[in-house]
Amino acid sequence: MNKKLYVISGCSGVGKGTIINEFMKRNGKDFVLSVSCTTRSPRQGEVDGVNYFFISKEEFEENIAQDKFLEHAQFAGNYYGTKKKYLKEKFEQGYNIILEIETQGALQVKEKMPEAVLIFIAPPSIKELENRLRGRHTEDEATIQKRLAQVKVELERSQKYDYTVINDNVERAVDEIEKIAEKEISK
Ligand code: 5GP
Numbered sequence: 001m002n003k004k005l006y007v008i009s010g011c012s013g014v015g016k017g018t019i020i021n022e023f024m025k026r027n028g029k030d031f032v033l034s035v036s037c038t039t040r041s042p043r044q045g046e047v048d049g050v051n052y053f054f055i056s057k058e059e060f061e062e063n064i065a066q067d068k069f070l071e072h073a074q075f076a077g078n079y080y081g082t083k084k085k086y087l088k089e090k091f092e093q094g095y096n097i098i099l100e101i102e103t104q105g106a107l108q109v110k111e112k113m114p115e116a117v118l119i120f121i122a123p124p125s126i127k128e129l130e131n132r133l134r135g136r137h138t139e140d141e142a143t144i145q146k147r148l149a150q151v152k153v154e155l156e157r158s159q160k161y162d163y164t165v166i167n168d169n170v171e172r173a174v175d176e177i178e179k180i181a182e183k184e185i186s187k
Pocket residue numbers: 009010012036037040071072073075080081082100101102103104105106
């Protein structure tokens with residue numbers, strides 16, 4: 001059966017990490033979550049090669065120059081990108097792949113691979129989103145403000161996505177993503 005690339009985006013703090021973790025718990029046999037490269041520093045508990053490949057700005061820019069990324073973008077002052085080679089390896093191992101990336105990168109993927117399925121996770125409301133972002137206690141106020149400013153832009157870009165899933169409830173949102181995957185795989 002054809003293996004698919006699913007791109008999942010959502011505004012900062014929308015809870016997409018929780019949704020993807022739950023999806024992977026249920027579907028880890030067939031799906032793999034892509035590990036991106038980033039120039040940002042690891043947060044507490046993050047492990048190189050597991051959460052991200054943490055690389056320097058110089059190394060990242062070298063990879064851009066050598067056309068090693070399927071997509072890359074700058075977000076909140078750091079580079080993030082998906083290596084073509086990583087995806088190729090995972091497809092060869094027989095997995096469907098999930099990219100958890102922001103919207104600029106997602107739209108680059110759609111251009112290069114129109115068969116990729118773009119899913120946007122939206123908050124029930126903007127106020128709710130702000131509360132979640134503050135409740136996370138991992139970023140300082142300036143970073144929170146920067147990320148909230150991104151929300152508007154991302155919601156606009158999400159109009160080009162194939163699906164929007166509202167995160168009103170984690171289990172329900174994961175059920176909906178599973179239904180999307182079933183439908184797409186049978187296409
Ligand atoms: P964080 O720093 O919170 O881990 O991620 C910040 C943003 O970067 C999130 O929206 C996340 O989805 C996005 N991101 C993570 N990896 C990639 C990537 O490889 N490419 C792009 N374009 N965005 C990414």
